[in-house]
Amino acid sequence: MRGLGNRQQFVATVEKALAGGINHIETAAAYGESEVYLGELLKEYNRSDIYLTSKVCPTENSAQFIQGLDRSLQRLQVDYLDCFAIHGINTSEHWQWLQQLWPAIERAQQQGKFKHLGFSTHGSLPLVQEVVASGKFAFVNLHYYWFNQHLAPAIASAYGHDMGIFIISPADKGGQLYTPTVTLQNLCQPFTPLGLTYRFLLSDARITTLSLGPAIPQELNEPLSLGDHLEPLSEQEQRILQNLLDHQKQALGTDACHQCYQCLPCPEEINIPEILRLRNLAVAFDMQSFGQYRYQMLENAGHWFPGKKGDRCTDCGDCLPRCPHNLAIPELLRDTHQRLRGKSRRRLWQD
Template identity: 55%
Template sequence: MHYRRFGKTNLNLSVFSLGTMRYLADSENVQQTIAKALALGINHIETARGYGKSEEYFGEAIKAGLSVPRSQLHITTKIPPTSDADVMRRYIDESLERLNLDYLDCLGIHGLNTWEHLEWVQARNGCMKAVEEAINDGRVRHVGFSTHGALELILAAINTDFFEFINLHYYYFFPRNADAIALAASKDMGVFIISPADKGGKLYQPPQSLKDLCHPFSPLELNYRFLLSDKRITTLSVGPATPEELVAPLQVADNVGELTPAEIATLQSLENHQKTVLGTQQCSQCYACLPCPEKINIPEVLRLRNLAVAYNMTDYGQYRYGMFENAGHWFPGMKANRCTECGDCLPRCPEKLDIPTLLEDTHNRLNGKAGRRLWG
């Protein structure tokens, strides 16, 4: 296991962090999973108020005793933004009590996803007043935020200079937030990549065509290497449901150097394949088509189409597409069949794509069972 400085927090975190949204079967499974993670060299565990009984189970594990001293284990919990300080004060106290902790190494504002959330953060008597109090009295050591928001919002939140770290989506198949990585690094913020295996493409269950294109690497390994080769990124979350699910991802934990020529060639081959297959129907993800009068997230819809058509990542596309209209601000946007063919987007598209036709095709390919966040 390698360790990296988490920006201005000056914490040295393992390049993989244990995420706790999925390992919620029971307290015993949680304790076994934590023990396995610690044995493999993970020293950062992340949970959240919103992850069901995760904090409670983690607190039971702490009470039962861990294999490393508390000073060598870095613990993050996340709490949603609130419009007033009193609610945040209560939330912080409740999380500490459930976790059986005297202090948090890191507190993340969980889901800073909308401009209203940013207003709450910046308000004089908003949630950050309570966070500052907790920092001053030692109950919280460092503060950051997680986000599923638009790039413009993420950049604005970084530029408040309130935060020491950021948790965000950024992967080989979703490079949209590259500018946020760059800005965070320029401000010496720690960068924590959320869910690279799942949200990054459901890469633990890749289609055979994608496996063939990535050979001799696995798609998951290639995505991990794409991220870990970037020294601005501190740590990646791994979210096992059982202790055994930790083993395969952490085989990459000692391979954090620059991309090899073979890896670069494989990534270039993936890019070339997408261009060849999609041809004049490839969406370049420039976002010039927005805003859409029907509130369709056109670039994200067409990104899922790119992946489904080019790499047969249809299962992933259906999983993510099913979140539209079902996950609120965590995955905003209407489904593609809401398109009225108004034509507003057409003159703004530099590729001159027939966007209404592509939206209809995406809906036909990917519409299936509605999805939702694991914890709403």
């Protein structure tokens, strides 16, 4: 997804991944020409050696949805997918659409178009837990990182339902850790921020798959060196993660958002917890660039990154009595907006 601008670079990255022992490739119909590039490349490999996942966005129309699946198979030049995911059960409406799609999905699976059904989500914790509890899916793709553990209960729920747990892009969505800030690098010594993030996830036996998301071949070096390190976190690793928490606490003081989500719902539909999480990272770890990258998606990415920006606050005060830490939320929202505002970003699948 990150390396789609250059076809030669894309091919070189995938070839290095396969040569390094990676055997699971995940893409989506919405990721530009990724399926086309992969289809041409994978003809050179034994299909049975590779686990292939693709994703199609939910629709209200079952025929249109299955056409999307068939188009993915055609573009990938394969007869079946090992794993097929509903791309983005992000809202209750998406989940309602799925109720009408079940017969068509089950028929496609019976026809051998895919082996295992899963879903990806950018939705709320209650929605994710509801979908997991349905028992309809074999795996789930989640945003869960050391810097964002809000979906930890969903990890536990999915594990309890014997689901495969796929972590979405810990390097990029987890903090743009291919290019970490100097502050973060210094705090993580002798490890790298990226390496420590991978170890945090790999040491969790409930998690089965990490999406690496490299844009260039060189970005595979560190994850390939860590892929077999599944042992529990060492005392040194635990100590550094605790030091990160201590540093964040000291840097933020009484302005730290603890991510309890009790401030929601906001009458202006401001995504208060996410905005204040990005402020936490920008203030404590100088992750200004990452904060801008995510903040600028608000109001520009629809249900993929819902909510309004901080400057929409009207000082209604509705959130204030609900905050157990007595944060001055309106002031912090305006402060974050000043820190992180910038040019809006386009999603990969937008025109």
